[in-house]
Amino acid sequence: MSAAAKSRVAPLFLLGSEQFKVKPATQSQAAIPAPAALVQEVLQSLGSGAIFLDASSLLSAPGQPHPLISIAASARASGLALVPVANLGVSPQYIAAIQAVDGVDSQGVCLRVDMQEAFSVSTWLQQWPFPTSRTDLIIDFGENVAMAAALGALLDAMFQGINSFGAWRSVTMAGTSLPQNFTGFTAGQHLIPRVEAQLWSRLTSLPLPYQLDFGDFTSVTPGVTPANIAWGYPINVKYTLPNSFLVLRGVRTTGPNAVDMDVQLRGHASGIVVHASRNRLANAWSDNTIDQIAAGTVGTKTLEHWVQLGVNRHIELMHAILP
Numbered sequence: 001m002s003a004a005a006k007s008r009v010a011p012l013f014l015l016g017s018e019q020f021k022v023k024p025a026t027q028s029q030a031a032i033p034a035p036a037a038l039v040q041e042v043l044q045s046l047g048s049g050a051i052f053l054d055a056s057s058l059l060s061a062p063g064q065p066h067p068l069i070s071i072a073a074s075a076r077a078s079g080l081a082l083v084p085v086a087n088l089g090v091s092p093q094y095i096a097a098i099q100a101v102d103g104v105d106s107q108g109v110c111l112r113v114d115m116q117e118a119f120s121v122s123t124w125l126q127q128w129p130f131p132t133s134r135t136d137l138i139i140d141f142g143e144n145v146a147m148a149a150a151l152g153a154l155l156d157a158m159f160q161g162i163n164s165f166g167a168w169r170s171v172t173m174a175g176t177s178l179p180q181n182f183t184g185f186t187a188g189q190h191l192i193p194r195v196e197a198q199l200w201s202r203l204t205s206l207p208l209p210y211q212l213d214f215g216d217f218t219s220v221t222p223g224v225t226p227a228n229i230a231w232g233y234p235i236n237v238k239y240t241l242p243n244s245f246l247v248l249r250g251v252r253t254t255g256p257n258a259v260d261m262d263v264q265l266r267g268h269a270s271g272i273v274v275h276a277s278r279n280r281l282a283n284a285w286s287d288n289t290i291d292q293i294a295a296g297t298v299g300t301k302t303l304e305h306w307v308q309l310g311v312n313r314h315i316e317l318m319h320a321i322l323p
Contacts, residue, residue, distance in 0.1 A: 001285075001312060001315055001316065002283060002284070002316060002319075004319060005315050005316050005318075005319035006046065006047070006049070007049075008319050008322075009315055009319075010049075010050065010051075010052060011046060011051050011052065012051075012052035012053075012054065012085060012110070012138075012215075013042075013051065013052070013053050013054065014054050014057070015038070015053060015054060015055045015057070015058060016057055016058075017057070017058060017059075019038075020034050020038060020055075020058060020067065021034050021037070022034050022037065023037040023040075033070075033074075034067075035067070035070040035071045035073070035074040036074045038071060038074070039071070039074045039075050039078050039080055040078075042080060043078060043080060048078075048079050048080050048081070049081070050081040050082070050083060050107070051080065051081070051082055051083070052082075052083045052084075052085050052110050052136075053068075053071065053082055053083070053084060053085055054084075054085035054086070054087075054112070055067060055068045055071060055084070055094075056085075056086060056087065056090040056091070056094050060093060065097060065100075066093050066094055066096070066097035068084060068094065068097040068098065068101060069097050069100055069101060072084070072101040072104070072105065076104070076105060081105075081107060082101070082105065082107060083107045083108060083109065083110050083136065084097075084098040084101055084102070084107075084109050084110070085109070085110040085111075085112060086098060086109065086110070086111055086112070087111070087112045087113065087114075088111075088113060088117055088124060088128075095129060098130075099129065102130075102134075108130070108134040108135060108136065108169060109130050109134065109135055109136070110135070110136040110137075110138060111128065111130075111135050111136070111137055111138065112138045112140045112174075113137065113138070113139055113140065114140060114141070114142065114144075115139075115141055115144060115147070115148050118139045118158055118162070119158055121162065121164075121165055122165060125165050125166070131166070132163075132165070132166035132167060132168045132169070133166070133167060133168075133169055134169055135168055135169055136168065136169050136170045136172070137162070137168040137169075137170065137171050137172070138172045138173075138174050138215060139159075139162070139171070139172070139173050139174070140174040140175065140215070141173070141174065141175035141196070142175060142176065143175075143176060143178075143179070143180070144175070145175030145176065145177060145195050145196045145199060146177065146195045148175065148199065149195055149198070149199045149202075155203075156203070156206055159171075159173075159203055159206065159208060159212065160206060160207070160208060160209075163209060163210060167210070168210070170210075170211070170213060171210055171211075171212055171213065172212070172213040172214070172215040173196075173199070173200050173203060173212055173213070173214065173215065174196070174214075174215030174216055174217075175195070175196040175199070175215075175216060176196060176216055176217040177192055177193060177194050177195045177196055177245065178192060178217070178238070178245055178247075179192075182236055182247060182249055185247065185249045186249065187234070187249050187250060187251050188248075188249060189246060189247070189248055189249075189271055189275075190246075190247045190249060191241075191244040191245070191246060191247075192244060192245040192247060193243065193244055194240075194241075194242075194243055194244055194245060196216050197214075197216070197242075197243065198243070200212070200214045214318070214322060216318075218310070218311040218314050218315065234249065234250040234251045234252050234253075234264075235250035235251070235253065235259075235261050235264040235265060235268075235303070236248065236249055236250055237250075237265070237268040237272075237306055237310070238310045239272050239275075239310060239313060240310070240313055240314040240317050240318075241275075241277050241278070241279060241317075242277075242279055242317065242321055243277075244277070246272065246275060246277075248267075248268040248271055248272070250264040250268070251264070261300070261303075262299075262300045265293070265300035265301075265306065266293060266294065266296070266300050269290050269291075269293040269294035269300070270294045272290055272294070273290065273291060273294045279317070281313075281316050281317060281320060283316075284312065284313060284316040284317075285312055285316075286308075286309040286310070286312035286313035286316065287313060287316075289309060290309060290313075
């Protein structure tokens, strides 16, 4: 990412057990415990800016504190500011771990609520064990963002009154218009309207008594990635446009009418380059790389590399178009 885009991003990681493992030893290096390996990877990728971390899906060993405590200790030792993230359904042990971490770091906490919870703040706020002034609130519509947008004036009133029971440290609207998979989409190009971006733009035109921040998902699923998930085929690519997601749906790489992955990825790159609504970003690593792949001057790389390209493009574009 460019330095300018990176400075505007507050990354929130949903940490699952598959992403929290010991880094095995090598001939030149001893094994690295999971908390230190996680912090090391974040520092290498993003630097020492603040991160938001939801570790609520991790389980504790019997009689042991929640892993969040050891993650926070490792982050603290490395100079990485960590804000713990929770939702209203987390375990008492996880809340206790957040309280212990906040007692040392004083970074506050982040709370993600869904649409129903956002409309019923008065029923649960007294049970939330942190003051609103030290809580970053994320109203996360997930994949239900179109349903939320359809509420119209009801939704407007909720956002206008969300601070009525106490001013939150910050308020963010989040959601995604992407389905978790593209089953049912035929091979070829598809445009999916970015309802979350359109809804945020409409809400920020209201007379809100606070700044409404924008949040969305750079990946397809808005939840923790399931354990042992396999990268499947067909070969699909996601590319973010200002008002739509461009989905390039491929075909299988084995069986009848199969096409090699490299051929499909080169075709996807070519389709992006000539797309009428592309809005190419001159200094984006992702756009420059996609141009090179389309031209045949670099290889098509792997599917993981294309996920990296998609995330980079998404963040650089949002940096370019958001106020």
